Amino acid sequence: MTVVVDDAGDPRLDDFRSLNDQTFRRRYEGNELFVVEGYVAIDRLIESGHTIRSVLLAPSRVARFDMHLAPLEALAVPVFVAERSVIADVVGFDLHRGVVACAERRPAPSIDELLTGARRIAVLEGLNDNENLGAIARAAKAFGIDGLVIDPTCTDPYSRRTVRVSMGEVLTLPITRAALDAWPSVLSEIVEAGFELWAMTPSVTADDLWTVDVADRVAVLLGAEGPGLTPAALAAASRRVRIPISAHVDSLNVAQAAAVTFAALAR
Secondary structure (H helix, E strand, C coil): CCEECCCCCCHHHHHHCCCCCHHHHHHHHCCCEEEEECHHHHHHHHHHCCCEEEEEECHHHHHHHHHHHHHHHHCCCCEEECCHHHHHHHHCCCCCCCEEEEEECCCCCCHHHHHCCCCEEEEEECCCCHHHHHHHHHHHHHCCCCEEEECCCCCCCCCHHHHHHCCCHHHHCCEEECCHHHCCHHHHHHHHCCCEEEEECCCCCCEECCCCCCCCCEEEEEEECCCECCHHHHHHCCEEEECCCCCCCCCCCHHHHHHHHHHHHHC
């Protein structure tokens, strides 16, 4: 069942207001809410088990969304339908996808919970680009990575752009953020839990990804574009690993490097 809304000022649409105003959205969402755009990402959202607060659709998107209406109605999730001009007034721009949902963040697992039973994880340090984090999450799901550990400075994995770029896959991955006073000591905890910690680096002295022996449990440690991993993170690693590339190319984007490494682990 859908509910037609024709007034952009309707308070029932407040969850979707001013999506491009980052200051407002940070204040409104806090660490409790997040927004998802597009059919595929919302499909993943529904599969992920997050509690959905509401959905907003353009009239032309209702038929494609029909399969979800009955399950969402059973969960008492309101599905609002508004003309594109009304949606644009609410969100602050022309929402080309014409479908958006708001949901509640679920509690992150502890590091012990994330490591239990996992064989392949990724550990991210200093990633401040939402698109890179989204692309890494998408590749992680594609190649069987069991979860992500992110450092205190990493960008928000629930940001609208991260979720969109990941095609919603970031919502189905266990992710835990290390506390400020637990970084980089958490890297030692990962090693002590039985993981071989690979610090990915372009250094010519690092082990070649194509020839390195793969341990039963591996944690792939990736740093931000430009600065790469900090000396403390490199020092905590079990080994340093590089992706051999053409001498005519300086380096790979961190999301590309992650995907190549994850694929090598999955071979």
